[in-house]
Amino acid sequence: MAHLLSASCPLIISPCSKNGPSSLKPSLASLPTSRTSIQPFKSLSINRKNGQRQFSVRATTLQQPGTKAGSGSDERSRQQSRPTRVMVVGGDGYCGWATSLHLSKKGYDVAIVDNLVRRQFDDQLGLDSLTPIASIHDRIRRWRSLTEKDIDLYIGDVCDFEFLSEAFTSFKPDAVVHFGEQRSAPFSMIDRSRAVFTQQNNVLGTLNVLFAIKEYAEDCHLVKLGTMGEYGTPNIDIEEGYITITHNGRTDTLPYPKQAGSFYHLSKVHDSNNIEFTCKAWGIRATNLNQGVVYGVRTAETEMHDELYNRFDYDGVFGTALNRFCVQAAIGHPLTVYGKGGQFEEQFSVNQLASLVTKAGDKLGIQVQTKSVPNPRVEEEEHYYNAKHTKLIELGLEPHLLSDSLIDSVLNVAVQFKDRVDTRQIMPSVSWTKIGAKPKTVSA
Numbered sequence: 001m002a003h004l005l006s007a008s009c010p011l012i013i014s015p016c017s018k019n020g021p022s023s024l025k026p027s028l029a030s031l032p033t034s035r036t037s038i039q040p041f042k043s044l045s046i047n048r049k050n051g052q053r054q055f056s057v058r059a060t061t062l063q064q065p066g067t068k069a070g071s072g073s074d075e076r077s078r079q080q081s082r083p084t085r086v087m088v089v090g091g092d093g094y095c096g097w098a099t100s101l102h103l104s105k106k107g108y109d110v111a112i113v114d115n116l117v118r119r120q121f122d123d124q125l126g127l128d129s130l131t132p133i134a135s136i137h138d139r140i141r142r143w144r145s146l147t148e149k150d151i152d153l154y155i156g157d158v159c160d161f162e163f164l165s166e167a168f169t170s171f172k173p174d175a176v177v178h179f180g181e182q183r184s185a186p187f188s189m190i191d192r193s194r195a196v197f198t199q200q201n202n203v204l205g206t207l208n209v210l211f212a213i214k215e216y217a218e219d220c221h222l223v224k225l226g227t228m229g230e231y232g233t234p235n236i237d238i239e240e241g242y243i244t245i246t247h248n249g250r251t252d253t254l255p256y257p258k259q260a261g262s263f264y265h266l267s268k269v270h271d272s273n274n275i276e277f278t279c280k281a282w283g284i285r286a287t288n289l290n291q292g293v294v295y296g297v298r299t300a301e302t303e304m305h306d307e308l309y310n311r312f313d314y315d316g317v318f319g320t321a322l323n324r325f326c327v328q329a330a331i332g333h334p335l336t337v338y339g340k341g342g343q344f345e346e347q348f349s350v351n352q353l354a355s356l357v358t359k360a361g362d363k364l365g366i367q368v369q370t371k372s373v374p375n376p377r378v379e380e381e382e383h384y385y386n387a388k389h390t391k392l393i394e395l396g397l398e399p400h401l402l403s404d405s406l407i408d409s410v411l412n413v414a415v416q417f418k419d420r421v422d423t424r425q426i427m428p429s430v431s432w433t434k435i436g437a438k439p440k441t442v443s444a
């Protein structure tokens with residue numbers, strides 16, 4: 001029964017809708033319900049629609065030790081019914097909200113589990129989403145009034161096992177999509193207490209979810225959001241989860257080495273180890289999706305009403321590069337490329353992202369400047385990067401490549417809400433080297 005699929009999903013795969021956000025959309029209906037067997041490496045070419053370039057990707061799926069491909073139990077589990085009840089942990093957040101609506105629209109029974117801590121981070125740090133967002137209660141009420149579809153809501157912390165147990169026994173999920181983690185690398189590098197919070201919250205929360213599945217819903221499939229940042233920037237191709245190594249004449253297929261670049265990214269490495277272990281030890285079924293930077297703001301569902309808007313972060317702590325660049329362009333702030341800008345956000349370098357935004361600005365008559373600002377992070381600013389990513393495609397994912405029209409649409413949203421931008425939040429404020437044990441306080 002054990003199934004662990006570790007997939008890499010670079011930035012260019014933007015599944016939710018043409019206009020983003022690129023939150024993951026592995027169709028739950030297409031997820032395997034049994035372990036997969038070792039297959040020979042396959043090659044696959046994808047042509048970019050605009051014909052700019054072609055790239056090849058390869059992947060393998062890995063049979064868990066001690067199992068036989070195509071065994072009777074595989075066959076039985078393949079015949080099990082598809083999941084219909086999906087619990088989205090972190091369903092009030094950026095990826096979680098868009099995913100919850102998408103799954104609800106597709107006819108799944110959805111339950112959101114969230115402790116609303118993401119909103120508290122904003123209050124504590126004096127930040128706000130560029131887009132005005134409604135409370136989770138108003139969001140769900142609005143969705144019901146527009147679609148007649150109910151989304152269940154469990155407000156609480158997955159680190160609290162009593163709460164999680166109650167949510168599991170009452171909702172009875174067939175699948176859990178887990179986004180409920182502190183997801184900002186800079187946040188985890190503010191001070192000791194934020195570093196400790198990030199690892200405690202993320203690692204223990206996921207461990208509780210694994211125990212809840214074992215205890216209450218053995219057949220439940222865990223879909224967990226990992227990160228490409230687990231792998232760092234090795235000078236060789238990044239394989240999907242596993243690499244075959246020959247050492248002293250013996251060969252084995254082993255987890256790909258991890259070299260995370262922040263306490264946040266490290267928390268995901270620890271999660272991955274715990275998930276892999278429980279797949280082997282208990283037969284938990286999990287898909288660990290190592291996702292690249294997510295960008296965009298609208299999906300078909302979130303644009304149905306103002307109260308369904310998704311959050312959109314542009315600040316130096318929670319804003320990610322492309323979203324930040326679009327907001328910076330909209331308000332005439334130079335794009336803040338850190339250091340040399342050669343660091344890759346999956347398939348695009350930061351410099352390339354900046355030129356894409358500059359081009360989109362031209363079309364709107366906005367003159368976009370770029371400036372190199374001192375890099376607050378400890379990272380290589382020029383390096384080899386080649387991540388393999390075929391497994392999701394084999395599972396049925398149709399990639400929407402980062403296109404000019406997507407950037408145009410994000411830039412348009414940034415222009416629409418530019419009066420809400422707090423320019424004091426634009427520059428990076430968190431340094432990887434200045435982090436210390438002393439708590440950092442925020443002044444008004």
Ligand SMILES: O=c1ccn([C@@H]2O[C@H](COP(=O)(O)OP(=O)(O)O[C@H]3O[C@H](CS(=O)(=O)O)[C@@H](O)[C@H](O)[C@H]3O)[C@@H](O)[C@H]2O)c(=O)[nH]1
Binds near residue numbers: 322
């Ligand atoms: O104004 C900016 C902001 C960022 N960068 C550069 O852009 C790169 C990416 O930074 P980011 O803030 O866009 O993304 P990151 O910190 O890597 O984290 C985000 O993307 C990760 C996927 S990945 O990047 O690790 O694949 C997710 O796991 C995280 O949850 C999400 O916040 C970094 O090398 C950074 O130096 C700039 O040059 N200028």
